[in-house]
Amino acid sequence: MRSIVLKRLATAIPSLLGVIVVSFLLTRVLPGDTASYFAGPAATPEAIAEVRKQLGLDKGLPEQFARYAVDLVHGNLGNSLTTGQPVVTEIANRLPASGELTLLGLLIALSTAVPLGILAAVHEGSWIDHLCRVIVTTGVSLPVFFTGLLLVYIFYFQLGWSPAPLGRLDVFYTAPPQVTGFYLIDSLIARDFETFRAAFAQLILPAATLAIFSLAPLARITRGSMLAVMGSDIVRTARASGLTSKTVILTYGFRNAMLPVVTTLGMVFSFLLGANVLVEKVFAWPGIGSYAVEALIASDYAPVQGFVLAMAILYVALNLMIDLLYGVIDPRVRLEA
């Protein structure tokens, strides 16, 4: 098992290198003079040249890249122009908010999409199948920011069930003492159920928005792979042996159909990380997505670059974990590797 992990880690290195090169190129090679931007609009040509020298922009590209790489190794992503804070600390502070939102969204999506896909596959061609298809196609056609606004209108303005869409916690509550950074878990650890309820109320709408968007790929792949497995010999044998249909579908069918579903999780994560940016803007969620958007609007490069890099590293790491999960689910994969 350990050698597999190491082998898979080695294959992630080229992706990571590519990610670092691209995020470097995004700000260095492309048009727009960073030095004159940093120096301000009233700067003299000498002042701009001075800033350029300070930033190391007068050096050749390879040397600039080397400096960038050294900074990265030291965990230095530069400072934000607008807040003056190091980008690394800001991203680290905001990451739990985004993480909690994305993971809960994924959890909701999985627990809806997988049963939906299984139902559609078991009743192929029936009204359940068609309904499932309509639901997921609608879900993927709805722009996430629009779904979010729709939910806010219905559940906040019309029904009054959910609190104002303004961040992670209502102003009347204080954040639970930080252990994991996830308010839901931290408030449970502190045995503060009132705060747990409040945090959950804030979280459920944005998480549902993300879930609706990611239903489609998960439900489709579950259905497709269940159909393939249900038509296979093992299922026929299981049926012929007189097992109940529940055992046949869940133990024989679903367990074997899980692998493609896990593969799709990687793609779904890419969707979710992108959609996160939009959802955080709609719900004023203090995560790294809204941090990046604020920086984008202020033309503040370092945070945007740091954000892109952080997301890409997160994504590479997630794909790594998914690959390792294969081995757990399907022992055959372990043997082949």
Next chain:
Amino acid sequence: MTALDTPAVEAAVPPATGLSATLRHARHVVTGNPITGFSFTLFILLLICALFGPFLVPYDPLATNTAVALKPPSLHHLMGTDQLGRDLLSRVIVATRLDMAVAIFSVALVFVLGGISGIAAGYFGGWTDRIVGRLSDTIMAFPLFVLAMGIVAALGNTVTNIIIATAIINYPLYVRIARAEANVRRNAGFVQAARLSGNGEIRILLTQILPNILPIMMVQMSLTMGYAILNAAGLSFIGLGVRPPTPEWGIMVAEGAAFIVSGEWWIALFPGLALMLAVFCFNLLGDGLRDIVDPQRRT
């Protein structure tokens, strides 16, 4: 990958008589499946709005009139008015052109870039394959919307750059399909025949391989059109690309977002619905097209 595969690969482009059969089949699919027929109608409607939108609308989409600001839908303003008293119906219709143009141009761009490099990678293999593969792997290593944000932020905040960014994030998808399809055909009988009659490699690529994988690429184009529209609208929603007061669906939803919490739902709802219908239309159309081109992969 040589002689073994050849029998499984279909022959070259069907002869001219096949065309009428394809058309008949297409008509059968459009009329036979009500959903595909519906999406095709919707597509025509979108095209009409995109081409003739500015001539159809009752009001000037940019004209402000504060006397009628924030009015809910009525007979005078079927979709209501926004905070500056602009007619939403007119704005939603006029916006069709810009949104469709972004989607069409970005898909066309990625079709050319991804299609050609994918075919070359699949056909030549070796170094070409490795370089193209590495490039698309690098793009795939990013969450795609995040990469698009980064590209637009770096290249500059214009509509052209939104088109470029949307094309780049779809690149790996097109490469993968074109590469796989070209790869199975590289030694097909008709390709060997063309080679034997003295055609150069580039000529074979363009006249033998490309026409054969075109149908599958067309399906992909329809499916990614919806995604391209969503992506462009998402970018303008966070303030990249299109600037107000230009009518564009994403930015109109963003403008309406501030009014949702106070109950003025129509400002965000109608552009959002237009956006959803357009994406829905392309997704269904893509599924329908796939049924024509590739009946085995029906889902």
